[in-house]
Amino acid sequence: MKKSPLSPSQLYKSCNLGQLNFTSTEELEDLELLVGQERAMEAIKFGIRIRKSGYNIFAMAPDGTGKLTTVKQLAEHExxxxxxxxxxxxxxxxxxxxxxxxxxxxxxxxxxxxxxxxELIDELSVAIPAAFDGDEYRSRAGELESESRQREATEINRLREEAEQARIIFTETATGYAFLPADENNEPLTPEQFNKLDKEQQHKFHETVLDLQERVQAAIKKFPVWRKETKRKLQALNREVAELAVNHSIDELKEKYAKWQPVLNYLNAVQKDIIEHVRDFIPHSEKVLSFMELPQDPxxxxxxxxxxxxxxxxxxxxxxxxxxxxxxxxxxxxxxxxxxxxxxxxxxxxxxxxxxxxxxxxxxxxxxxxxxxxxxxxxxxxxxxxxxxxxxxxxxxxxxxxxxxxxxxxxxxxxxxxxxxxxxxxxxxxxxxxxxxxxxxxxxxxFAESVDRKNNSMEYARLLATIARREKLKPLSQQAVARVIEHSARMSGDAEKLLTHLRSIKDLLTESDYWATENSHTHIAQSDVQQAIDQKIHRLDKVRERLYQTIQRGTIMIATDGKVIGQINGLSVLQLGEFAFGQPSRITATTRMGNGKVVDIERETELGGAIHSKGVLILSSFIASRYARSTPFSLSASLVFEQSYGHVEGDSASLAELCAILSSLAQIPLRQDLAMTGSVNQLGLVQPIGGVNEKIEGFFDVCSAKGLTGTQGVIIPASNVPYLMLRWDVVHAAESGQFHIYAVSTVDQALELLSDCEVGEADQQGQYPPATFNGKIDAQLRQFTSLKLAFGGKESDADKGN
Incomplete structure (x- = not known):
């Protein structure tokens, strides 16, 4: 029984306005988190709250899905x-x-x-110089230095007095101390006068001078020790003065941070260091003591x-x-x-x-x-x-x-x-x-890339309202929200899902807001959303437009009417950045007597991918299992995508390829006003494919350019029907009977649509009615087998004769 085309209601799932209980999104509250991401949010909450090593989180989602916002909100909440x-x-x-x-x-x-x-250092920068500049410190430091100088002077004076008693003049020179003999009047003797003295007196002077020199040297050796002792006393005085200036301020901080032992340890080290380097607090211009005149750090x-x-x-x-x-x-x-x-x-x-x-x-x-x-x-x-x-x-x-x-x-x-x-x-x-x-x-x-559309329309509307407010856009009307929801389902590739890619949604709302302003609308209307969608497609569809022009001019050969044996219109999708569109491709097949091999010309030329090659191998398995279970499989077939100059991948054309081979075998022409997409398994069941909306629209655009005849259409897998969200012009054409979309579940249903011929079912003996599609295929394969056996016998007779 011939399949009927899908009804317009199956081609596009409109948004139920009755579920949107608002006039505009101004009435809706903000939505804190994403719609339908319960699984991801539960995982994040668990990962955030568990306090064990290694339980860090990896949030999986493509860029632009809003995962950062969600993760940040959950983390901030926790x-x-x-x-x-x-x-x-x-x-x-x-x-x-x-x-x-x-x-x-x-x-x-x-x-x-x-x-x-x-503040401590600022305070000490004033307090320490003031302490060292006080009268008490100056007096005590002066006493220590005076005592040190007096001690040295007393020792030198005692030696000077002893020298005078021995008639020796004790003088200081630039290089040290000198001793000169003197006369009765304590006047220094000249060398002539000294030489006139007898030997005993000269010897006595020498002995006395040598003794005084030794005693002076001994005294001079004591001076550094005395000075070090004085310096230590001065350092002790400095430490005492510094401690008096420092301890009070440091003690206040120690009391303030008494509960923090690391701070107390640090303050103790600071106190010790300040006292040891108290000279750093004395300004360069105030040289209080000689030992403080050392170079200072800037x-x-x-x-x-x-x-x-x-x-x-x-x-x-x-x-x-x-x-x-x-x-x-x-x-x-x-x-x-x-x-x-x-x-x-x-x-x-x-x-x-x-x-x-x-x-x-x-x-x-x-x-x-x-x-x-x-x-x-x-x-x-x-x-x-x-x-x-x-x-x-x-x-x-x-x-x-x-x-x-x-x-x-x-x-x-x-x-x-x-x-x-x-x-x-x-x-x-x-x-x-x-x-x-x-x-x-x-x-x-x-994170899910899409969420169920059922019962989520209001939540999605709140999401749109939240985005509009955060981006400072105009509010959306009820009809505009419905259009965004419908387009979201279209972008998700599933009529029963809604896209959660926030960047795409935000871009759509931003562009809709622009067109609302251009059209002097106070709210974003449905027409503004549609204009934004259309304008974005217009910006990106140059390649599609040129490709369709080449088809219309016949440069790329795509037939949209008539019937041809072994030829069918397949459908593929081209993705160029953010824009995807369908491209019809002519698939041809030839068959002949052979050894059961199906030649994939795309694979032989290294233009076919592994999945495409797998699909072709499945075809040969299906044909052999259905038509040659009890006889040799004496078929050779060749498949090719005509005018294909790039890589071919995927198995979405395997159903069309199978129909082309079977058409060539049965010598039954296939309708060229129908295009086909879908993969097939070894049992002849049709499997779903991706990009179904773009594929249908691609063939529709080609047919529209050449002129709709009312018989044209596309055959798709029945399992793809829930994914349909076609353009309005395609839906309107289907509604008016100008274009048709058929859904099939088996190869036989597809063959019946393509050939307008009864497919036929096998009887208990495995025989097909002769006038049916399967009957003609079975007869052709049996003929190939007989011819092969006949050729094989003749070759054997020729060998015997030789």
Whole structure:
């Protein structure tokens, strides 16, 4: 019985306006999360709340589906229930300056601690110079120096008196001390006078001078010891004065941070260092003591600063951080350098935080593709999660490319939940190629690319209202929402589904808003949405237009009327960026006596893919199993896509190819006003294919350009009927009887439509009625078998004769 075409209601599933209880989207509330993503949201909530190592999350969805917004909302909702984590800062390590110390404080205390240390140094910068500039200090320091000088002078004077008694003049010179003999009047003797003295007197003078020189040398050796002793006394005095100036201010801070032992340890080290380097607090212009006149660091107080790495003073919950550029430095942090006298120098104040620092105690959201594209970022991410601490070091040092001295900041403990966003393909590739991946990302949140259309129209309308408000677009009318829902089903490729790709929806609403403005509409109307759809197609359909022109001019041969043996119109889809369209292709088949092989010319020329070749092999299996179960399969057939100059892939043309072969076998012509798509299995059942809407519309456009005859149409698999969301002009043509869409479930149904001939069923003996399509195929194959046997016998007789 011949199949009837599908009714117009089966070609397009309109939106039920009765389900949209509003006039415009102004009346609708915002929708916080995506429609129909319960599975993914449950997985994310589970991954966020479980506090075990390795239970990080990989959110799987193509770009533009809104997964970032959803993940961020869920993470922020969970973060709002958690306490604010610690502030973190780096301070100078006075015992090991190359290894700065990490200190954590209560949220918001880091800024206060930084300010307290700055105020402490400012206060001491005034208090210490004032203490050393006081009268009491000057008096005590002067007494110590005077006592030291007096002690040296007393020793020298005693030696001078003894020299005078021995008639020796004791004088100081530029190079030391000198001794000269003197007369009774204590006047120095000239060399002539000294030579006139007798030998005994000269010898006595020599002995006395040598004795005095030895005693002077002994006294001079005591002076450094006495000066060191004086210096120690001065240092003790300085320490005493410094402690009086410092201790009061430091003690106040110690009392304030009494509960934080790391801060107390640091303050004790600061106190000790300030007292030891008290000269740094004395301005250059005030040279109080000689030992304070040593060269000073241009910024001696820098080591007392606090490098606040993480400030939570403005936070009210755990952090949620989205890192847009997850490279090595942005994840771990970095140590900056500055040029100084031709070299690069650094210190603990130049340590900069990374995303791990900012998100520590909360959630870090990263795009998987971006982190995989950054050198060493992926390995750094895994190593940091495994160690549970943030260790800042330069990439060159981590790779052992340099061995120069640098800072080694103390690692900071890490408690974080990482959420990766990426395409499902990335997840599966990482799972396959990285053996460590499942150790760190145990939770997969799989976002659906579409949701059920049934009972979700109002939720989808709320989604449209939310997007319109966030993007500051005009509200949508009820009819506009219905049109968007219908187009969403079309974009999803399934009349019973709605697309969840938010970027595509937002683009459609943005363009509709533009046309609403151009058309002076206060609300986005249905016509504005349709105009946006049409204009986008117009921008992208140059290739389609030129291809259809070549078909119309006969350059590419596609027949839309008449009947031809072994020839059929197949349908394929071309995807060019965001735009896809159907392309009719002529498929031809030839048959002859042979050894049961079906030659796929596309495969033989390496233009056919593996799936297409599989489909062709299935055809030969079907023909042999149906028509040659008890006889040799004596058929050779050739298949080709005419005027195909590119790669052919997929099995959606296998039904058309089978019909072309059977037509050639039975020598029954096939209708050229029908095109066909669908795959077939070994049992002759027709299977669904993709791109059904574009394929139908492609053949319709070709027929329209050549002129609709009222008999033209497309044959599709019956299982594809629920996916139909055809253009309105196609639906109207079907409604007026100008174009027809047939749905088939078996090869026999397709043959009957194409040939207008009864297909025929086998009787109990496996015989088909002779006048039917199958009967003629069976008869032709039997003839091939007889001819093959006859040729085989003649060849044997010829061999015997020889």
């Amino acid at each position: 973060a709002s229930r958690q306490p604010v984590p610690f502030d973190w800062c780096y301070v100078h390590n006075f015992s090991q300056p190359a290894k700065p110390t990490a200190i954590h404080l209560e949220p918001g205390q880091g800024r206060g601690f930084q300010r307290d240390m700055a 910024n001696p107080f820098k080591r007392y600063q606090v490098n606040l790495m993480v400030d939570r003073s403005q936070k009210r919950s755990a952090p949620v951080v989205c890192e847009d550029l997850p490279n090595y430095g942005n994840l771990l942090g970095r140590i900056d350098h500055q040029a100084h006298m031709g070299s690069l120098v650094t210190d603990f104040t130049m340590i900069k935080p990374g995303a791990f620092h900012k998100a520590n105690g909360g959630y870090l959201i990263i795009d998987a593709r971006k982190v995989l594209m950054q050198p060493y970022a992926w390995e750094t991410l895994k190593r940091t999660l495994q160690s549970g601490e943030i260790r800042i070091e330069s990439l060159e040092r981590a790779l052992s490319l340099i061995s120069t001295s640098s800072l080694e900041p103390e690692p900071i403990p890490l408690e974080i939940k990482v959420i990766l966003l990426g395409d499902p393909l990335i997840y599966y590739l990482l799972s396959f190629y990285d053996p460590e991946f499942q150790d760190f990302f145990k939770i997969a949140a799989d």
